Amino acid sequence: MCIVYQQLTKLQNDQFAKDGQIKILRDRYSQVQAELSLQKQKALKAIEQQTEEKSRRETELERDVERLSSEVKFKDHELTELRGILIFYVLYLRVCHLPTAFSSRCPEQLVVYMCV
DSSP, X not given: OHHHHHHXXXXXXXXXXXXXHHHHHHHHHHHHHHHHHHHHHHHHHHHHHHHHHHHHHHXXXXXXXXXXXXXXXXXXXXXXXXXXXXXXXXXXXXXXXXXXXXXXXXXXXXXXXXXX
């Protein structure tokens, strides 16, 4: 009986050791899962921040494009007006400086037109 009792005690000790190992492994597994969950949350937060930053930047760029587009339209309009004035001025100078028998002054109609 002593041998059976020793074997029983040995098996119980082995079982306690295995139970302890299992508990340690389960605890470690829980820790690893918690760490992974935390890393996932950090990664998702980083991705969310990057997405928000990208969206904010795109919005800023769209506003800049709209502003610059308006400026370009305004400048185009100014250039068109200046071209018209320049063409009129060139025509005015040609008419005023024609070496002809006309009077040395510009025709009155052209002067009136230029003032309009």
